[in-house]
Amino acid sequence: MVERPVVTPSAGISPVQQMLASGTGALLTSVFALAADSASWSGVIRPSKWKCFLYCNGLMDHIYVCQNGASCTSWYKTPTHFSGTLDAFVKITRHEGVRSLWSGLPPTLVMAVPATVIYFTCYDQLRDLLCYGMGFQGNYIPLVAGGLARLGAVSVISPLELVRTKMQSRKLTYSELRVCIRSSVAQDGWLSLWRGWGPTVLRDVPFSALYWFNYELVKAQLCDQYDVSQATFSISFTAGAISGAVAAIMTLPFDVVKTRRQIQLGEMETLGVPVKNPTSTLHIMRGIWAESGYRGLFAGFLPRVIKVAPACAVMISTYEFGKTFFQKMNLDREQQAC
Template identity: 45%
Template sequence: MTMQSRQNADLGVTRGQQIIASGTGAVLSTLLVTPLDVVKIRLQAQVKKPIGGAKQHYNRGGHFNGVLDAILKISRTEGITKLYSGLIPTLVMFVPSTILYLTAYDQLKYVMGYKYETSSTFVPVVAGCIAKVYAVSIINPLELIRTKMLSQPLTFKEIYGCVRTAVQDGGVLSLWRGWGPTVLRDAPFACIMWFNFEILKARLMKAFHQEEVTFPVSFASAAIAGVIAAFFTNPFDVVKTHRQIELGEMDALKDKKKHPSSTWLIMRRIYTQSGMRGLYSGFAPRVGRITPALAIMLSSYEVGKVFFKQYNEKHPR
């Protein structure tokens, strides 16, 4: 029996069934929370000062005073459809990213011999961290383009121009701009989230005397775990947004030394300019996005695996 066959036997589902379960959750969560993602990035972008006098397009509706105010102003000045700007690249990025992330997490977790009744919570922490870094590294160029589209009302032609300028100025590796703060945000987020998710899921299953995870149990576990993880990692999310918005603006820098780009220097600059409020800008819409998105995504995935596992037991090959 091959390693892949042993892993799938341990999970009770095939690799293809894992892909279907994770992809379904990714599509559902994306359709629900894209407007909140737009608002989150606009709120974070407005605390970023223009580089080298570059014109800011992402605050054309004026200053946003919170989530509801941003939704109303964007809808009034740019149209309701702008709340779904970047939907296509979000789907193109988020669906494969989620599939890579969740399937890699499960494979790693079970290769490490995890059983929720007896195993240490150290296993999901390590598996979640490795799986997230793996997925982020592959998807980062698409994430960069999506962030640019959400922060400014740009056409695909203008986005292509930004990408071409970035590649000409900084090489192909410029497409991985924001990888550092993204990993610093997502790796700890994955560790904190999976740590809490697996504990909460196991305890709720035990409390309700369940042998298989149900939608309510996984939904509640994911929502609580997501809020906790989002709180501790929001400053890195703000830095990531700032760095990726600079795509195509590097030609405006006359003196790069005056505009430090390391994660910690940007974080210090934001704190100096706006205090903790700046580092936690966009936190409300981020939590509003993460809570339902993560809950729907993981619930759909967990319930999907249970469905396929039961199907496979009734229809053995």
């Protein structure tokens, strides 16, 4: 069998078109993820002490804040018993309307869309630069490009974390939100905008490196198996789901640490819960190990895989479909011009 190149260039597509394709994918993934997540949250027994919920599907974080029951959506406050996620989905839709499944969508989009646009566009640009601009070859190219792209996206988008948690805490006008952020910066300094950057990088950069490495590899193998030169929608969807599941399993301990850190940040920013001592990633991991052993670091194994795999599949297949659409559109324009 002739060896197939692991990556292919994004020929005939401008960065703006890549951004449009990734932005569309981010919107669809956010809508899909929040609907599923609302049902997942509501299917859990909710102690009164729970104020912040965090959901991550490998591409974006969704945080939901409930302050003293006042800002909770109806599905949280309803005492209805749910036997599972599917049962919760049906009952929420029947009794509270379809819109309740997407509570918290605007704050999610504040970070999800720009982060995903930067991340996916930078990946394609870096991959093509390393492969076709600098002449590097090998399966490690997606690994390097994916990690660097996610590092850049996390660093740029991290300040929006504060904006999102403020938006989730209470309804603020844009002018009030600006004043609120300025006061936070004046009190804690500019570095406070990057609070939680470390745990995010430790979770997302390895995840992205593993994800893109496996995605390009599985996609190439599936293209060989079905004897096609370009990945179809189903091939991209399958490769995205498989690579997302593998990356989710291998980076689960970092996700557990990030979740605990993010909930701590959400309660501190929105609920005024004081943090006595800033906790490092290593300190949190040691605490989890002391409490629950290695099982604590791999808590939520199955739910994470179930959430990550479909989200990654939806995002990458939509993104690849968008790129194919723009490629054909640009090619048709060139042919008409001739």
